[in-house]
Amino acid sequence: MAAEDLEWERSKISNQDVNLMKRLGLMKKEDAIRFPSEESYPNPPMEYRVSFVDHLIRGLSPPIHDFLRGLLFVYGIQLHQLTPNSILHISIFITLCECFLGVAPNWALWKRIFCLRRNGAHNATYNIGGVVICVRTDVDYFDVKFPDSVQGWRKRWLYIHEESANSVEHNIVPFDGNAKIQRRYSWDAEASEEEKKATEALMSRIHQLQNTRGKELSGVQITAYFLRIRVQPLQARKNPLWTYSGANDANRLSNDLSVKDLEKLIRRITSLSKKDPIPSSCRVAPYNSTNPLPENHPTMASLPPLPEDGEVEEMGIVTDENQEAPSFVNDPVDSRKSAGSSEDTTSVQSPPPAVSPQRKRKRNDVEDSGTSKAEEVVPSPPKATYDPYVASLVSSDDEEEVPTRDVAPRTSTSHTLVISEKPVEGEESSPPQQDVDISTLPSSPLIPSPKRARVEMIVEPPPQLSSSSSQLLDDPMIKDLIRIGSQFIGYREYASRAEEKLAEANKRAETLARKLEQSETARKKAELAASEARAEADDAKAKAASVEELQQRLKDAESALHEQKSAQAAREQGIIKRLKSQSRRTLTQTDQDFDLENPVNDPLLDALSLLELHGREIREGVANASAGLSALFPYFFPKKEEPSTFLDLAKLFNSSEDLGLKMRHENMKVAVENTVALVADSQQTLDWMKVGDTDQIEQSRWKSLIKAAKPNTKKILAYLGIKPTSTPSSSRPEV
Secondary structure, eight states, X not given: OOOOBOOOOOOOOOHHHHHHHHHTTTTSSTTSEEOOOSOSSOOOOTTEEEEEHHHHTTTOOSSBOHHHHHHHHHHTOOGGGBOHHHHHHHHHHHHIIIXXXXXXXXHHHHHHHEXXXXXXXXXXXXXXXXXXXXXXXXXXXXXXXXXXXXXXGGGOEEEEEOOOSSOGGGSSOOOOTTOOOOOBGGGGOOOOHHHHHHTHHHHHHHHHHHHSTTXXXXXXXXXXXXXXXXXXXXXXXXXXXGGOOSTTOTTOOSSOOOHHHHHHHHHHHSSOOTTSOOOSSOSSOXXXXXXXXXXXXXXXXXXXXXXXXXXXXXGOBOOTTTOOSOOBSOOOOSOHHHHHHSOOOOOSOOOOOOOOGGGSOOOOOOTTOSOOOOOOOOOOOOOOOOOHHHHHHHTOSSOOOOOOOOOOOOOBTTBEEEEESSOOTTSOXXXXXXXXXXXXXXXXTTSOOOOXXXXXXXXXXXXXXXXXXXXXXXXXXHHHHHHHHHHHHHHHHHHHHHHHHHHHHHHXXXXXXXXXXXXXXXXXXXXXXXXXXXXXHHHHHHHHHHHHHXXXXXXXXXXXXXXXXXXXXXXXHHHHHHHHHHHHHHHHHHOOOOOOSSOOSOHHHHHHHHHHHHHHHHHHHHHHHHHHHHHHHHHXXXXXXXXXXXXXXXXXXXXXXXXXXHHHHHHHHHHHHHHHHHHHHHTOOOOHHHHHOOTTSOHHHHHHHHHHHHHHHHHHHHHXXXXXXXXXXXXXXXX
């Protein structure tokens, strides 16, 4: 495979991304983020680390959480080598643990769910985003709905300030662009048997959160929750999320996002389209200050090994001798541009490669290693099957116990005791020997009974009795034979009674078998009925949840309607108040009052009617004023064109210039012109230069001359046929 590392390029961050980070509170501090200038390769300043915009909007913020710091250390990777979807995986896992499981992020639980894989193509290896976190194929986990690709995320890199009170070496590893990605044993590390037992309750809770009908929890709901409460899961925080106290929580970075911004951000980091609804809340109530953890809730602390803990065995690199062909998570388009502009991650359910024997780590009971191999369990011997029929016979109260006695018959050369497996044909079965363990239970009719040992006694023909029979009766051997015969008769009666009891026991066994069959049928019916009842209960719960949701929506609608009515009433009151104020103002200005002709007892309509009357009066007055001013306009402004609007016309008459004085000056000009015309018509010789030289005339002399000329002026005007008015300052003389 031709290896071709994707190179760094100049950072290209848009104004939209900057505004988004500001709204998210990521730039609240002045030195929190620094943007690269012209460099095409990261060169972070002191105490700064390299990150990406798409990492920050998915829950990352310095100082980083110890869980993420431990992951980077154990897996032997750097922050820039994780894809955005991997960052979101970690954020969702931490939120799930703290808000819905009520525990700190658990390293053992993480190993049961996730593993690491390379991210690249067959002809290229990625250094930027070259590692992706995947869900193991045998684990049922939340469907997060990751996008198939995050376009151009590798070009949106920046510098984040490392905030921590600890030493720098215990925080994010300093940026090293030359560090190659090397696969390690920890990438496929699985939880040990002890860790599986310890986290079994957590896995059961996760499955319950996924599969509870009507209350299914999804990865999108978890993502929307930590974005909505404005807490970065991957940030080292003062308090866990199960103590979240709302708007005043110390871990919040900003105020609540608007609904539009929140939906836009969720659609950006997931594969939801515009048609898919965004969950407004989680179907399962998360733990917080209003929903605290239950009493005696178990606390489980399990962090991955941290750098200050020292090296761990799982960090060993898989060498070329024992590593298989590298498996890539995806195979993107063979294009440098497309590979560099997309995340190139496929579904989180990527199959992990088989682990070869050389790669399996030997377990030496090393503590704090973070991983452990499952111990081999020795199969236990199969247990005997429980037989209800035998149990019923054993517990029977009617069974008799025969005492054990030593009654072995005396034998001689002519009497032989033979124990055989089969009875001799034609003979009755001998009674059981008393020294044999008679506590053995009778066999069930459904179980093959073992072969019973039989005692056969061979007796020679008795001798013929004669007169000496009394001597024979006194023979010890004859006495023994007689005694044995009597015992045989007793044993045969005992065997008959035992056979009767055995038959009775068989009948009871058959009865118990029938009852057991009936009980089994009843059990199946009960299980079926219980299953149907559970289904009905689930349906009832779902319907109840729907009814509760409808009731809540109805309540919200009623509240909104009430608020709208209140707002409408307030607006109407404001309108009435303003209309009444306008009416009073109009009454003050016009000194006229109006009475409504047909009142409707509606304050709003009455005020509108009154305002309409005032408005009509004002319109009539304005029309009359416009007509009057238009008639006077040519007398005061003979050389000007009448304005098109009444406002401009009124401004001309409201000028600071004295229009009356101007009118008098016009009249005087006419009078002078008429006087000059009369003098010229009289053909008298005048020195007009002296007449026009008025600068030498004193003001008092000028006034006296005007006063003396007044009578002559009137005569001249009368001669010309002009009749002056009584108020020449306000009107023009009529001709």
